[in-house]
Amino acid sequence: MRRAVCAEWTKLTTLPGTLWLVLGVAVATAALGAGADAATTCPSGNCPVDPARVCLSGVYLGQAIVVVFAAAVISSEYSTGMIRVTFMAMPRRTAVLSAKAAVVTGVVLVAGAVAVLGSVLAGRLILPGHGFGPAHGYPALSLADGPVLRAAAGSVLYLALIGILSVGVAAAVRDTALAVGTVLGLLYVVPIIAAVLGNSHLARHLQQIAPMTAGLAIQSTTRLGSLPLSPWAGLGLLAAWAAASFLVGGLLLRFRDA
């Protein structure tokens, strides 16, 4: 297993694209977060807005790059035929998939940590100027604050779980476009449908089971009572999605010709 991880690590780090994708996750997340900070105002105080959630909303965009990165780790081997060489060198396919998932998780955790730190920093700088300052009873965003720390660390974990989910889907469908489309569709479309349906039972159930809405419950720091799912239960549900996808991908990988 250690050698498998080593091999995957070498494959990943010797590609120039990897560094760009990692930088892309960090920059896209922090930039969209800063944009959302700048676009949110609270002129009178007591706004129905969660400042932590706003400043971490760059994850909406950052996760797309994580999906591409994680899916390509598997599917690009299929498009070039490299997968046959890989399996020849390491016949235990589940070990290969686990190694890939481990490497992806490690890289995404680092990229996600940089992205989230950048977002929180941007929020700290921008939000007080838009009505989320001590004047309106909002403390400055700080990682020393329990709920904010949960939101920030949870967002990093969220990105890592999205990476594992994508690895599993890519192993199952074996094509980059299909894998990226499937995962992004699953992530983005359900919240749109839930938002348009508004205050209905269906919308609430959708938000409870969809990987993105459930997983991002971890970003909430205020009004926890009105959430469809509690923060950790939501992240747990995303973990279940990731585990299921990984399992299906692993089984298909094992019982199908490469």
Added chain:
Amino acid sequence: MTTPVISKSRRGQQAARAGFAQVLSAEWTKLATVRGWVIGLVLAPLLTVGIALLNHSTCGGVVTPGGPVTTGVGCAAPPTGPGGEAVTDSFYFVRKPMAGHGSITVRLTSLSAGPGPAGLSPWAKAGIIITASAKPGAAYAAMMVTAGRGVRMQYNYTSDIAGPAGKVSAASPRWLRLTRAGDQISGYSSVNGVHWREVGTAYLAGLPATVAAGMFATAPGSSEATSQSVSGSSSAGAMTLAVARFDHVSLAGPLPASAWTGSAVGGASPGTGFRQADGTTTVTGSGDIAPYVPGADGAPGSTIGSTLLGAVVALIAVIVVATMFMTAEYRRGLIRVTFAAAPSRVRVLAAKAAVIAAVTFVAGLAGAIVAALAGERLLRANGNFILPASLLGNLRVVAGTAALLAVSAVLALALGAIFRRSAGAVTVVIGLITLPYLLALTVVRGGAADWLLRVTPAAAFAIQQTTPQYPQVSAAYTVGNGYFPLAPWAGFAVLCAYALVAMGLAVVLVRRRDA
């Protein structure tokens, strides 16, 4: 030496004549013979229909724990105005019959809120009205003073003409006059009853010979303060009463002798009524005379656009297939064979775009038609009412949804040609169309959300908007409630512009680069 010399340009011309039809047929064969792509293109309409059938929402709304309580306005369909549109028509009406030509003149000395916790909304209104009958939805023209928008002339629910601004009080009263000549009703206002200014003229086709003329007062619920809630939907506002005092009331013209009678049009609310003493008439009313706006004060009502929500899912399938239609050629090296067979690269790109656009349009149209019909039936079966819309408007929504898929497919194809790799192309297209829509619905609020839906291809979802925004109705005109910042075709044009620019760039790059 008799070897014929074929000039390069001549050969080019022959190849050109060999033609578009052949390239088109070749591209069609490529698309139709890949099983995965066909499955994807069949899946797209099925997903549209599936989402439409998923929507089992019943009228009345559901309360989220800890969230605002939506009381709803009741699930009876609203009355229909002279233009065929759904209208809100409830006010207190003190009237006399008026036969033939005539006019009514009043002086309004105050407009204030009745007892209750909430103040008047800026669109609380009182004044004089000439209407075909006291039935909700009847044709009318009215001159009014509003709480926050000055003097207005409004007629037939959707039309609104601004008059002099300013609030009314005992110290600065407003004189209002309506005159009728045939189908033509003119509105005037004055500050002293001597110098009159014409505000506007309405033509009400088919107005009966005897109409009802009189004074009215009404006030919509004050929902403005609560319309910016987290979920994007507004909570129901409190009912407010408008109290208006009139004096110097005079009717001119051939009048049957009668006394003033009062009644609440569109259902009585507690506290409404009228009182006459010392030449002063006080009218208290509640409601609104305006177009019906679903989403205002949590007002129910579905539109055909809400049955086509599944288009966002179909869009993903279409984007993936359209991207692969291009990038698969690069991945397999097939592009070299394609260009060897048809050297005009522009033509190959054009043929691919035409094939994918036509196929996705047909598939999208089939899905949209079935989803609209089935979704509408299901909504009605669950006790919802569908707001009346013109046939042309419904056609625009259904065909526009199909066109949205087709143009998105062309955009995906072009980006596939630009990137030559699926991963980048699929992500960029989804990031351009789906992500801004999601952000505008969930994270970003207000002006920034409007800009997202103006400058990104997500603007094209405006093609699904069925009910227009009316400035004379305060409501939560948010994306979540189905209102977009751009007009339907303008929003669609934004997507088309993106697709055109991407196609242009793709043509330049594909011609310049080695395959």
